[in-house]
Amino acid sequence: MPIGSSSPRVRPARSGQADAATMKQRGHRGGVHATARPTSRGARAERLAPYVLVAPAVLIIVGLRLWPLVLGVDFSFTGDGELNGTPVGASNYLELLGDPLFRTSLGNVGLLVLLLPIAVAIPGLLATFIYLRVPGHRVYRSVYFFPAVLSPVIVGAIFNLMLGFDGPVNAVLGAIGAGPVDWLGDPGIAMFTVVGVHVWATFGMALVVFLAGFSTLDASLLDAARVDGASLGRTIWHVIIPSLTRTIQFVFVTTMIGMLTSMFGLLFVMTGGGPEGSTYLPEYYIWHQQGQMNRPALASAASTVLFVVMLVVGLLQISVLRRAGRQD
Amino acid sequence: MKQRALWSVLLAAGLAVAGCGSAARTESPSGGGSPQKQKLVVWDWKSGEPAAAAYVEKAKADFAQRHPDVTVEFVAQPFDQYYTLLGTAIQSNKGPDVMLFNGGGQIRDRVNALVPLDPYVTEDKSRLAGWDAFGKDGKTYAVPVTLQGHPIYYNKTLYEKAGLDPAKPPKTWDEFVGDCATIKKATGAACFALGNKEGFGIQFFMSGLGSGILTPQEYDDWIAGKRDWTSPHVKRIFELWKEANDKGLNNEGANSTAMFNDIFRVFETNKATHIIGLMSDVGHWKDFAEFLPPDKIGVMPAPVVTGGATPSLPYDGGIGYAVAKWTRDPKLAADLVRSLTSTDALTAFYAKAGAIASDTTIDVSQAGPAVAAIVPEIKTGKPALHVALSSKTLDLMGRLSQQLLSGSATVDKAVRQLADSDRTS
Structure with a gap:
C-alpha cells in the first residue's frame, strides 16, 4: 500500500x-x-x-x-437464561473445559488433521493414474469430479440410505459372508464413515488441482525414468512427488480448510452428532448449544475457542505456503 | 473525493455510536404511538403445511370477527431451525407477537421472553387439556393446541398370525416378553421398533413404559420435581432399556435408525410388532393407518413391570401458542391465541392434520379403534416422565442411552450422570 x-x-x-x-x-x-x-x-x-x-x-x-x-x-463472558446480559467472567470457558462433548469435538478436529494425508493422497493417486493414461482415463476424470457438484445434504441423504443398518452396503457385506457393520451407529466407526463420505464428495476439486499441477510437469523427466526402467512406485516417489511439491502443499491447505469448515451439513444429515456424541465438531457443538439448548453465550465462548483454533491452523498454513513459495 | 472522505468519517462515527452498548439487551423496547392498523405476526412451523390450512383459516376467521381492524400474518419457519431463529429473535427483543412452542423444556427454557397468560385464558382452562407442559412456577405461558403423548401401538395382524388374541394384549412385562417371543418365532418380527439415532428412543421408552415401572406416588413426585434417582424403580427403567436390547427385543441397528421417520416405516411394514409412538403430528394412528388397516392398529396400556404400578396414558400439551413479552398489546395477542385454540379451529386441526387436539369436547368417534382407545385415557392420563426433564438432561440422556445400547456405559454410571445433570439444571 x-x-x-x-x-x-x-x-x-x-x-x-x-x-x-x-x-x-x-x-x-x-x-x-x-x-x-x-x-x-x-x-x-x-x-x-x-x-x-x-x-x-x-x-x-x-x-x-x-x-x-x-x-x-x-x-461469551456473559451468562445465559436468567443471567442474560450479566458478566460471569470465564465461567462459560470453564464449562466448556469440563464438557466432555466439547472435548470430543476438539478431539475430532485433531482426528481430521491426522486423516488429512489420506484425504490428500487419494486424489493425488487417482490424478497420477489419470495422468499416466490408464485405460478409460477420460471417463474417470469426469466421474471423479461429479460428486463435487452435489450439495452435502444430498450426499448425506444418499449415504444415509446406503449405509443404513438394513441398507444395501450391509446387504452386500452379508452376501459375501461378512457381518453387518453399523456404519453410523457405532461410535468407533461413525466419524470415519462421515470423513470418508466427505472425502468422496469433495476430492474431485483436489483432483482437478492435481491435474493442473501435472500439466506443468516436465514430461522428459518421466521419459527418462521410463528409459531407466523405474517402476511405477519409484517414478511416483522420485519424480512425480518432488515435482509437485507446491501443488501438494496447496491441496493440503485447501483440503484442511474444507474439512474444518464444511462438514456441518454432512454431520447434520448423517449422524446429528451421534452416536454417543462421537461425531461432534466444534461447529456442530456451537449450533447445538445456541439453537437446541438455548445457550447463546456458551455458544459464543465455543465460537471464540474455535476462532482461536482456526487462527492457529491458518497461521501455520500461511507459513507452510510461504515456505513453499520461497523454495521456488 | 474530499466529500467521500467526509462521508467515510461520518459513517465511521455512526458505526461507532450504533455499536456502543452491551451485547445483549435485557430491557424490552416499548412501542410508542398509536398505529393506524395493527398487525400481529405469528411464528410457527405448521401453518405452511397443507394439512393445517383449514385450521389457520378457521382461527383467522374467528379472530377477524372479534378484531376486524387487526391483520394477522403467519410466518411458517422450518422446524429444523425454528428454535435457532427464535433464539435470535429473543436475543434482540424483537420478533413475532405470537409464537408456537413445543411443550416441556423448549418453552420452560424461554419463559423469560414470554407473557404469563393466566389472566386471559381462565375461561379455557376446563375446556382444554395439557396445560402443565406450558407452565413454570405456577404460571401458564402458552395455550395447548394438541396433546402429545406416547401410547404403545401394536400390530394386530402380527398377533393373529402368531395365534394370539389381539383383543387381549399382554398386561405384565413377563407376558409381554413371552408374547413377543411367540410372535418372533411365528413371523420373524421384532418386538419393538426402536429408533435411537437422535437419542429420542429413550424418551419414548421412559414415558411409554414408565407408568408400569414407577409406583403412582413415585410418578407424581417425579412430575412435581422431586425426582429420586436413587430409587430402584428409576434405575429399573434404564435396566429394562438395556435388557430389552440385550434380549433382542429391538430391531437391529437401533442407534443408527432415526426416530423421525425411519423407525415408523419399520412398524408400518410389519417388521416390528410394537412401537411407542406419538399421538399428534407424526408417528401416530393416522400415519400408521396409511399403511396398515386402521382396524388392525391397537393401543395397549404399559405392561406392568413392578407390582403396585398403575399404567396410565403419558401425555402433555404437545404444541401451544405463546405471547412474546415485547408485543405491544398482550391482551390482543392473547386474544389471537384464544382464536387459535377455539373449538372450531381445533376440530379442523384434529380432522385434517392428524392430531389429538387439546380440546376435550371434540367428537372423535369416527377415527377408528386406536383413537377410540387413546381419548378415554386422557382423563386418567398423567404427564410424560421425560417432559419433566430439562432439555440439557434429555440431551445427555440421549447420548447415555446410546452408550447403554452399545454397552460402553453401565446403568449405574448413566443414572448417576443423569441425577447430577437433573440436580444442576
Missing part, C-alpha cells in the same frame, strides 16, 4: 483540516476549478488519497467483521 513516507500518525488530523479548508474555499469561490488550488494543497490531497481509497474497505472490515467479532467475544 503506497502510504508515503515518515509520519503516518499525524496525517489523519491534518487531512481533516485540509478537508474543511477545501470545503470553505469551494463555498467562497463557487464554481472555480480545482486546478486553481495552491500546489501544497494538491500535494496534501495526493497524500490523503490512499486513506480515502482504502476507507470503504477498512470500514466494511471493521464494521462487519471485527466489530461483531469483538461483540461475540464480549458476549
